[in-house]
Amino acid sequence: MSSVDRPIGVFDSGIGGLTVLKHLARLMPNERFVYLGDTARVPYGNRSPETVKTYAMECAAFLARHDVKMIVVACNTVSAIALPLLSETFNSTDSEFHIPIIGVIEPAARNAVERSRTGRIGVIGTRATIASDAYGAALRKHAATKELSIHGRACPLFVPLVEEGWIDTTATRLIAEEYLRPLVSQEIDTLVLGCTHYPVLSAMLADMLPDVALIDCGACTAEEAVAAVAAVAAVAAEEVTLHQPKLDLYVTDHTPSFATLARQFLGMPVDDPVLVTLDPVRERIA
Amino acid sequence: MSSVDRPIGVFDSGIGGLTVLKHLARLMPNERFVYLGDTARVPYGNRSPETVKTYAMECAAFLARHDVKMIVVACNTVSAIALPLLSETFNSTDSEFHIPIIGVIEPAARNAVERSRTGRIGVIGTRATIASDAYGAALRKHAATKELSIHGRACPLFVPLVEEGWIDTTATRLIAEEYLRPLVSQEIDTLVLGCTHYPVLSAMLADMLPDVALIDCGACTAEEAVAAVAAVAAVAAEEVTLHQPKLDLYVTDHTPSFATLARQFLGMPVDDPVLVTLDPVRERIA
Numbered sequence: 001m002s003s004v005d006r007p008i009g010v011f012d013s014g015i016g017g018l019t020v021l022k023h024l025a026r027l028m029p030n031e032r033f034v035y036l037g038d039t040a041r042v043p044y045g046n047r048s049p050e051t052v053k054t055y056a057m058e059c060a061a062f063l064a065r066h067d068v069k070m071i072v073v074a075c076n077t078v079s080a081i082a083l084p085l086l087s088e089t090f091n092s093t094d095s096e097f098h099i100p101i102i103g104v105i106e107p108a109a110r111n112a113v114e115r116s117r118t119g120r121i122g123v124i125g126t127r128a129t130i131a132s133d134a135y136g137a138a139l140r141k142h143a144a145t146k147e148l149s150i151h152g153r154a155c156p157l158f159v160p161l162v163e164e165g166w167i168d169t170t171a172t173r174l175i176a177e178e179y180l181r182p183l184v185s186q187e188i189d190t191l192v193l194g195c196t197h198y199p200v201l202s203a204m205l206a207d208m209l210p211d212v213a214l215i216d217c218g219a220c221t222a223e224e225a226v227a228a229v230a231a232v233a234a235v236a237a238e239e240v241t242l243h244q245p246k247l248d249l250y251v252t253d254h255t256p257s258f259a260t261l262a263r264q265f266l267g268m269p270v271d272d273p274v275l276v277t278l279d280p281v282r283e284r285i286a
Numbered sequence: 287m288s289s290v291d292r293p294i295g296v297f298d299s300g301i302g303g304l305t306v307l308k309h310l311a312r313l314m315p316n317e318r319f320v321y322l323g324d325t326a327r328v329p330y331g332n333r334s335p336e337t338v339k340t341y342a343m344e345c346a347a348f349l350a351r352h353d354v355k356m357i358v359v360a361c362n363t364v365s366a367i368a369l370p371l372l373s374e375t376f377n378s379t380d381s382e383f384h385i386p387i388i389g390v391i392e393p394a395a396r397n398a399v400e401r402s403r404t405g406r407i408g409v410i411g412t413r414a415t416i417a418s419d420a421y422g423a424a425l426r427k428h429a430a431t432k433e434l435s436i437h438g439r440a441c442p443l444f445v446p447l448v449e450e451g452w453i454d455t456t457a458t459r460l461i462a463e464e465y466l467r468p469l470v471s472q473e474i475d476t477l478v479l480g481c482t483h484y485p486v487l488s489a490m491l492a493d494m495l496p497d498v499a500l501i502d503c504g505a506c507t508a509e510e511a512v513a514a515v516a517a518v519a520a521v522a523a524e525e526v527t528l529h530q531p532k533l534d535l536y537v538t539d540h541t542p543s544f545a546t547l548a549r550q551f552l553g554m555p556v557d558d559p560v561l562v563t564l565d566p567v568r569e570r571i572a
Binding site for chain 1: 325326327332333334336337413417442443446447449450452455456457458460461464538539540541542543566
């Protein structure tokens with residue numbers, strides 16, 4: 001199959017990455033997508049870097065076997081921890097594969113630097129993402145000579161609150177206030193939503209932080225993906241645009257809340273996903 | 287090794303089962319324990335029954351290879367969904383193993399029936415535990431002719447709240463009030479804490495429900511385990527009691543919060559756990 005006809009692969013620890021796929025499908029309505037959610041092992045955000053790398057390799061290998069022309073890592077935790085390993089394995093001259101790999105952190109960091117006037121930038125994400133300082137490194141790289149003051153904060157309860165539908169309740173606001181207090185006291189003017197679940201909380205966060213620009217990594221990443229597909233001359237031929245993305249959806253577990261959450265995250269109903277088992281990468285990856 | 291000298295195996299999806307091990311070690315200070323926490327795939331509570339069974343089989347097989355004389359399933363979700371499969375595999379005449387297997391649901395249900403005066407019993411647990419109605423079946427079995435009115439409620443945010451240390455905050459109380467409201471309106475006099483994490487919330491729940499008896503599955507299960515070990519004449523010889531249980535601790539991921547939570551759940555500090563990889567049961571179990 002020529003590059004033009006091959007699908008774009010997207011994966012996440014679960015279905016949070018559908019908030020990224022939403023933007024990918026919006027900007028590239030002619031492309032086909034293969035999405036993998038590792039719902040049997042979600043969440044990755046509190047796991048060790050070694051385990052995140054092992055799981056990420058298994059997900060990317062699954063997509064590579066589906067002959068994708070590009071992989072979008074629609075998960076901040078994986079992007080923060082495993083992107084170099086994934087690129088080395090699936091997109092280096094030594095590799096049997098030559099699949100460009102895009103994460104969500106670089107695009108979001110570039111956008112945050114462009115948007116911030118004061119250089120005081122907050123980043124919220126999972127424990128693993130914040131501990132990695134991947135956003136710090138990416139923000140500093142894009143800042144060049146601009147001076148930055150970067151403030152990270154892990155918000156581990158946001159994912160279960162979103163998955164349970166506690167989107168804008170008093171309890172969720174109290175938890176958000178506790179998480180955001182140190183960022184507010186640092187007078188940030190820009191906040192990176194460094195987890196694919198967090199855009200679901202955008203309205204509440206915007207209400208709580210009216211003077212802060214919120215950066216949605218999904219929207220930024222989709223723009224970068226468009227450029228990357230064009231760069232390798234692999235843009236799908238134009239055809240009548242469908243109202244629903246051409247999407248093959250795979251999961252590692254049929255979880256009860258899938259259909260409800262998928263519709264919420266993607267902004268439209270989805271077909272039932274196909275259940276798959278990932279081949280293990282048995283060596284632990286340091 | 288004779289039965290007397292073999293250790294007792296205990297497993298859980300993560301480290302919540304240490305609240306059960308605490309009671310086992312208290313009642314059986316001469317026994318050795320092997321504990322496995324599947325921290326690379328925790329939590330099980332929102333997963334499908336098929337995936338819970340697959341993971342439970344892998345955990346039990348690991349303990350069987352460690353030559354345990356009994357397995358305590360220190361996880362309500364696994365006890366609710368996979369106990370018949372585990373017993374059939376590891377303790378039937380057809381099996382290569384003859385390892386008695388005890389879950390947490392039967393002992394807690396028996397205790398709840400004994401404690402309740404009105405027969406109006408509430409059960410809280412994970413989505414998977416409540417959806418299985420395993421507590422309903424066990425309660426009805428033990429009730430015999432006593433009339434019961436059983437009210438189950440999934441409380442999926444309690445596990446992340448406990449793991450994040452939000453033990454008695456305003457937000458946690460608001461969430462608990464929302465979860466418990468239908469049980470309170472049903473005028474329950476007994477509440478089964480049907481998840482090994484929930485005893486950490488006991489003080490708050492007792493304060494919110496002053497007239498309701500709280501049933502801790504760990505304490506009930508430990509009593510049943512004592513009887514089961516005696517029944518197979520496998521009680522360890524008495525020796526000078528140590529202040530710390532003789533415990534080999536295995537996990538599938540070195541998660542950052544392990545030491546803090548383990549101390550809280552077990553009520554004492556623990557040694558660093560040994561990292562292991564479980565052998566996959568590749569066929570999905572229906």
